Amino acid sequence: MILKIILIFLFSFSVFSESKNLNRKEVFLNRFQLANTLAEKFGPNSKPIIEKYIFSRPSIFYGPCDIYGQVYKKEKDLPVNILPSSTCYSGLTENKITLNATTSKLRQALMLKSCIAFVENESTFNFFKAKYKINKKEQVSLAFYPSRNFSFKSTKLEDAVVEICISKGWQKI
Amino acid sequence: MDDTNRRIFLKQLLSTLGYSLLPSNISAKTKTTDINYVQINIAGGPSRWSFDNPIAPLVGSSYVPHPMIVNNFSNTGPIASLAGLDYQRFKVNDWYMPQFWKDKLLTSTGEVQASSLLNNCLIVRGCHMRNDGHSLNNRKLSAPIPGGSSITGLLADKMGEKLFPSINLVGDSGVEAVAGGAFKSKENSIQINTPQNDKNPLSYLLSPFLISKPHKARWLHLIKEELGEVGLRNYKKMLQDFNKRVTEYQRIINFSLDASYYTSIGERPVQGADLKAIKEGRVDPTLAKYLNYDFLIGNSDFRTILVKAKVKNLAEQFATAELLLTHGLCGNITINVNTVSNLFYENSIANDKFSREILSVGSTQLSYKGGNDRYTGAKHLNNFQLDSHDTGLLPNIFLTHALFKSISSCLAEFKLNLEGKSLYDKTFIHLASEFDRDPRADCSGSEHGWNGHISSFYSGSIKGLKVVGNIFTQSPGDSYYTKNGTWGQGAPVKENGNRPISYGNIASSLANVLNIESPSPNDRPLFERKAGKVNSFINEVKNIDS
Numbered sequence: 001m002i003l004k005i006i007l008i009f010l011f012s013f014s015v016f017s018e019s020k021n022l023n024r025k026e027v028f029l030n031r032f033q034l035a036n037t038l039a040e041k042f043g044p045n046s047k048p049i050i051e052k053y054i055f056s057r058p059s060i061f062y063g064p065c066d067i068y069g070q071v072y073k074k075e076k077d078l079p080v081n082i083l084p085s086s087t088c089y090s091g092l093t094e095n096k097i098t099l100n101a102t103t104s105k106l107r108q109a110l111m112l113k114s115c116i117a118f119v120e121n122e123s124t125f126n127f128f129k130a131k132y133k134i135n136k137k138e139q140v141s142l143a144f145y146p147s148r149n150f151s152f153k154s155t156k157l158e159d160a161v162v163e164i165c166i167s168k169g170w171q172k173i
Numbered sequence: 174m175d176d177t178n179r180r181i182f183l184k185q186l187l188s189t190l191g192y193s194l195l196p197s198n199i200s201a202k203t204k205t206t207d208i209n210y211v212q213i214n215i216a217g218g219p220s221r222w223s224f225d226n227p228i229a230p231l232v233g234s235s236y237v238p239h240p241m242i243v244n245n246f247s248n249t250g251p252i253a254s255l256a257g258l259d260y261q262r263f264k265v266n267d268w269y270m271p272q273f274w275k276d277k278l279l280t281s282t283g284e285v286q287a288s289s290l291l292n293n294c295l296i297v298r299g300c301h302m303r304n305d306g307h308s309l310n311n312r313k314l315s316a317p318i319p320g321g322s323s324i325t326g327l328l329a330d331k332m333g334e335k336l337f338p339s340i341n342l343v344g345d346s347g348v349e350a351v352a353g354g355a356f357k358s359k360e361n362s363i364q365i366n367t368p369q370n371d372k373n374p375l376s377y378l379l380s381p382f383l384i385s386k387p388h389k390a391r392w393l394h395l396i397k398e399e400l401g402e403v404g405l406r407n408y409k410k411m412l413q414d415f416n417k418r419v420t421e422y423q424r425i426i427n428f429s430l431d432a433s434y435y436t437s438i439g440e441r442p443v444q445g446a447d448l449k450a451i452k453e454g455r456v457d458p459t460l461a462k463y464l465n466y467d468f469l470i471g472n473s474d475f476r477t478i479l480v481k482a483k484v485k486n487l488a489e490q491f492a493t494a495e496l497l498l499t500h501g502l503c504g505n506i507t508i509n510v511n512t513v514s515n516l517f518y519e520n521s522i523a524n525d526k527f528s529r530e531i532l533s534v535g536s537t538q539l540s541y542k543g544g545n546d547r548y549t550g551a552k553h554l555n556n557f558q559l560d561s562h563d564t565g566l567l568p569n570i571f572l573t574h575a576l577f578k579s580i581s582s583c584l585a586e587f588k589l590n591l592e593g594k595s596l597y598d599k600t601f602i603h604l605a606s607e608f609d610r611d612p613r614a615d616c617s618g619s620e621h622g623w624n625g626h627i628s629s630f631y632s633g634s635i636k637g638l639k640v641v642g643n644i645f646t647q648s649p650g651d652s653y654y655t656k657n658g659t660w661g662q663g664a665p666v667k668e669n670g671n672r673p674i675s676y677g678n679i680a681s682s683l684a685n686v687l688n689i690e691s692p693s694p695n696d697r698p699l700f701e702r703k704a705g706k707v708n709s710f711i712n713e714v715k716n717i718d719s
Binding site: 060093104112 | 336337343347348349353354356357360361363364365366368381382384388392394395396398399400403404
């Protein structure tokens with residue numbers, strides 16, 4: 001019995017003493033995943049905003065470019081068909097950027113700019129409200145957190161949409 | 174407790190202790206570093222003999238002269254003549270450095286002697302890069318083991334709360350083929366590459382936080398909530414400061430490009446090539462000394478090659494780096510230096526009007542094809558090829574001087590501002606290119622000196638000037654030319670296990686200073702930083718007869 005107690009103590013001690021050095025890294029949506037999710041919520045007119053603030057910043061939002069997408073086949077008389085995912089904005093080294101995104105102040109700042117732009121653009125904001133049938137702030141939760149309520153600090157609808165849009169919960173994998 | 178029970182007890186004890194051996198590098202909390210690192214990268218590998226590669230650093234250093242490794246017109250008279258060129262040294266404390274360091278550099282507080290930078294300088298010479306090649310060796314400057322972690326990547330992992338873990342200020346050389354393209358961290362840290370030769374890299378970097386006034390007022394509560402103090406900083410003031418600093422750095426660079434201030438080479442008109450009498454067929458071999466890869470330069474006073482010269486984007490990159498450091502936004506920056514461009518050619522002849530005959534190793538015969546085509550003008554494409562295979566003696570003397578004086582002047586100004594914020598002691602500046610160069614006997618250019626890389630370091634934590642590393646007085650082989658005079662080919666160092674210094678040694682040394690793990694752990698470091706001071710483990714600085 002005493003032996004068992006000693007063993008349990010030693011086991012717990014060694015696990016807890018090492019676990020304080022362990023930090024499980026949080027993984028967030030990368031630029032491809034974000035682009036798809038936001039485009040769904042804010043409609044086709046959100047694409048220029050997404051491109052400007054999110055998609056063209058792979059070093060901040062992660063997600064490698066497609067190195068083979070640089071080589072494209074041009075059919076006669078047809079426009080060149082280059083996949084957006086293949087664009088390596090600052091060179092081919094972008095193909096080494098990892099798939100898994102982490103968060104940073106830079107990411108937060110650009111998400112804030114994007115979400116403000118979605119709300120200030122009549123077309124994207126109306127698309128969002130129509131899609132989720134939103135008339136008041138309390139209904140916004142479902143658009144980003146279908147299975148739980150989001151606790152808002154904002155009172156106005158536009159502010160609430162930006163607040164929930166920049167929240168980290170829905171961006172975490 | 175009997176034997177059986179004791180054995181069972183020990184077995185169970187050891188099995189529980191297994192949990193304490195969990196790999197602690199899996200998402201382990203990392204410590205931060207308190208040292209900033211700035212790499213000034215000169216892709217192309219221009220010759221460093223007349224700058225920070227002292228070929229005879231001690232009073233008794235033996236060396237074998239080479240006609241291309243010269244830095245002084247010793248003839249008297251109103252015109253500096255080619256026949257009077259020789260190599261002179263300048264004493265800095267107990268060291269003998271090239272004459273370059275006698276020059277005056279302009280800063281915002283006035284002129285300073287170039288050698289003042291050497292008050293806090295460590296030079297590692299004779300480093301063997303093991304293979305030839307630009308891209309391979311320039312990328313090694315960050316990641317010494319190709320494909321492995323980079324110094325900038327490992328440092329980015331330790332940048333803690335700094336806004337930017339790593340920044341690469343991109344110049345003409347782009348990203349992939351140079352050190353910036355070898356960025357690799359262990360903990361998914363990012364490096365931001367600015368757009369190539371961006372006129373305002375600082376604005377690009379700060380763009381996520383630049384919010385117009387009406388927007389800021391409207392969304393202030395969310396900016397505060399989400400970004401905290403970072404979102405509320407006065408970035409507008411930073412950008413105004415940037416513009417002022419660019420103007421100042423540009424003024425300093427413009428002064429650096431005035432050849433009439435170049436000590437020992439520019440004080441009087443310099444004999445130019447006489448192209449008026451040139452006839453079809455083989456030409457005077459001396460003319461090869463005036464070749465600048467695309468043109469045979471016929472300026473009557475050779476100094477005028479620099480009258481309209483520029484070094485694109487250098488002011489913007491230094492201004493950006495200075496503000497990032499002094500505002501605590503980033504401590505891990507790569508500056509990529511562009512070449513000296515917009516050279517003025519007077520009455521010059523295009524290179525394609527000449528044919529070249531290789532007579533022997535290092536010996537070229539030029540033959541003129543004829544015609545009256547002459548070129549006079551200055552344009553961006555008239556530039557100094559940093560990979561100076563076909564940069565003859567005269568252009569090499571003046572253009573390397575222009576390049577390194579521009580860089581040194583910016584460095585002096587940079588140092589001044591870091592000292593003003595008590596940051597110079599905590600900043601480690603690394604001036605590097607792929608390699609030095611192996612000069613041709615006919616003075617028509619130089620080849621890659623992959624076994625003679627130079628790295629020079631500048632920091633307040635380095636006290637005085639120190640030069641380390643052995644070189645051969647004459648190359649014994651394993652280079653383009655043998656018995657080619659003393660240019661800096663690395664020789665074995667007893668203190669380094671009787672081997673020449675390799676870049677892995679330099680990388681391990683940097684890791685020591687920056688408090689990161691070495692990206693090349695099998696290579697011993699050459700120096701360390703302890704109690705705020707850099708100490709060298711090796712002292713050898715010999716010129717060895719092969």
